[in-house]
Amino acid sequence: MEKLTLLGNKQVSYSSEYDPTVLEVFDNKHRNRDYFVKFNCPEFTSLCPVTGQPDFAALTIAYVPDIKMVESKSLKIYLFSFRNHGAFHEDCVNIILEDLKALMEPKYIEVQGKFLPRGGISIDPYCNYGKAGTKWAGIARYRMMNRDLYPEKIDNR
Known part of the structure; x- marks a missing residue:
């Protein structure tokens, strides 16, 4: 198992620039299911990469682990590194998915952002991935095709 350096470390510094190198993994002890x-x-x-104005979102990251799992404190520090990073909403969720996919090689992963409205428009990007050659590739296709069958009402934000 890889050494976790952030968990329990009280001297952790938070990067003010996008930094995927802070992500850490540990072994999945329940690979049988x-x-x-x-x-x-x-x-x-x-x-915002154009105006420099802050964008706020609730992110949901869900995955089915294979061999490795992401350590949550490193994920928190990684997500914090976006604070000064200029990227469109759609880019943010795709960058996060690709970084976590490369780190863990999960069976399945999805990332959804629910960004607060700015200029009267909210944006909710969603992306996913299922490992090729497994049932998870089909599940990824199915979940993508069935996104937003029941869209939100404006009053529930």
């Missing part, structure tokens, strides 16, 4: 791990991140922030 499929199960979801879901992170709710209600205070995600990034910057």
Whole structure:
């Protein structure tokens, strides 16, 4: 198992620039079954790459682990590194998915952002991935095709 350097470390510094190198993993001790791990991140922030204005979102990251799992404190520090990063909402969720996919090689992963309205428009990007050649590739296609069958009402934000 890899050494976790952030968990329990009180001297952790938070990067003010996007930094995927802070992500750490540990071994999945329950590889004999499929199960979801879901992170709710209600205070995600990034910057608009054009105006530099802050964007706020609630992110949901869910995955089915294979061999490795992401350590939650490193994920928190990684997400914090977007605070001064200029990227469109759609880019943020796709960057996060690709970084976590490369780190863990999960069976399945999805990332959804629910960005607060700015200029009267909210944006809710969603992306997912299922490992090719497994049932999870089909599940990823199915979940993508069935996104927003029941869209939100404006009054429930």
